[in-house]
Amino acid sequence: QEPLLQVNHLHVTFKTHGGQVSAVRGVDFTVNRGETLAIVGESGCGKSVTSLSVMGLLPASGKITQGSIMFDHQELTRLTKKQMRRIRGVDLSMIFQDPMTSLNPTLSIGTQMTEGLVHQNKVPRSEARKRAVDMLKLVGIPNPEERMKEFPYQFSGGMRQRIVIAMALICQPKLIIADEPTTALDVTIQAQILELFSRIQRETGVAMIMITHDLGIVAKIADRIAVMYAGEIVETGNKRDIFYHPRHPYTKALLDSIVRIDLPSDELHPIEGAPPDLFSPPVGCAFSDRCPFAMEVCDHVQPLTTQLDLHHRAACWLLDKRAQAVRETVEK
Ligand code: SF4
Numbered sequence: 521q522e523p524l525l526q527v528n529h530l531h532v533t534f535k536t537h538g539g540q541v542s543a544v545r546g547v548d549f550t551v552n553r554g555e556t557l558a559i560v561g562e563s564g565c566g567k568s569v570t571s572l573s574v575m576g577l578l579p580a581s582g583k584i585t586q587g588s589i590m591f592d593h594q595e596l597t598r599l600t601k602k603q604m605r606r607i608r609g610v611d612l613s614m615i616f617q618d619p620m621t622s623l624n625p626t627l628s629i630g631t632q633m634t635e636g637l638v639h640q641n642k643v644p645r646s647e648a649r650k651r652a653v654d655m656l657k658l659v660g661i662p663n664p665e666e667r668m669k670e671f672p673y674q675f676s677g678g679m680r681q682r683i684v685i686a687m688a689l690i691c692q693p694k695l696i697i698a699d700e701p702t703t704a705l706d707v708t709i710q711a712q713i714l715e716l717f718s719r720i721q722r723e724t725g726v727a728m729i730m731i732t733h734d735l736g737i738v739a740k741i742a743d744r745i746a747v748m749y750a751g752e753i754v755e756t757g758n759k760r761d762i763f764y765h766p767r768h769p770y771t772k773a774l775l776d777s778i779v780r781i782d783l784p785s786d787e788l789h790p791i792e793g794a795p796p797d798l799f800s801p802p803v804g805c806a807f808s809d810r811c812p813f814a815m816e817v818c819d820h821v822q823p824l825t826t827q828l829d830l831h832h833r834a835a836c837w838l839l840d841k842r843a844q845a846v847r848e849t850v851e852k
């Protein structure tokens with residue numbers, strides 16, 4: 521199957537007062553048509569920056585310094601702002617954590633849902649309104665014809681996120697990127713929204729990237745998973761690979777840290793320590809300070825990616841046959 525999105529060797533840096541930060545450091549992943557890839561990791565690991573890069577929405581201080589983003593036969597890193605805006609209105613949509621980021625408080629729901637279609641995609645207004653009603657029905661807003669006249673403040677948080685999802689779908693995109701879309705919602709609503717994502721995918725066949733720190737969400741929604749740490753993807757695989765056969769020590773630690781209510785709290789295994797400072801990224805493995813298996817080589821040479829299985833890859837010296845040879849050169 522030919523991938524819809526192929527990200528290769530992506531590097532993103534940010535200029536800050538404190539200097540240059542390497543937020544994304546050589547990320548590779550693909551998303552196939554109709555599938556959900558979850559990108560999971562702790563806050564600050566570069567998962568949001570990766571998704572903003574794909575969307576062409578990096579802030580002015582951020583820059584793609586290397587790499588390629590192929591989406592539906594187009595190299596996105598070479599497009600102008602204007603060309604990118606067109607793609608965002610047609611084939612690519614993004615959903616953020618806070619629905620109010622995407623909603624204009626001063627416009628009715630109907631107006632903001634149809635505006636882009638009418639002006640950018642040149643869809644007749646009556647057709648746009650019909651599509652808006654259909655989308656609101658799809659996401660479970662009762663009486664959509666009536667409620668389209670209302671403003672964002674007249675809806676609950678959960679309903680607002682449903683509206684944002686409807687807005688993301690209205691242009692019939694090929695890919696939706698959702699960054700922590702349920703984090704701001706309470707647990708019951710969260711479950712309903714995740715159900716909604718699954719149903720939408722079944723009914724529309726849209727591909728999704730789900731950005732999250734929550735492995736519970738990943739377990740519910742992902743087909744494939746990419747685990748990020750300190751600006752790199754350390755392991756990728758199918759859901760079963762990652763949950764049942766994790767190979768990278770960080771993935772294992774992450775799975776161990778899931779709060780298990782069946783265990784007394786002193787048996788939890790949070791990951792001790794903190795990720796490295798990306799103002800001066802480590803030379804070797806970024807996880808070595810926290811890794812219980814770290815060896816001499818890990819501090820000196822960055823681990824290469826090992827193909828473990830058709831769809832399963834990880835970057836760790838423990839898994840790499842070349843480790844012995846590299847170790848000998850390091851220890852000499
Ligand atoms: Fe641990 Fe070394 Fe593997 Fe990094 S490369 S995860 S430090 S064993």
Ligand code: MG
Pocket residue numbers: 563564567568
């Ligand atoms: Mg984030």
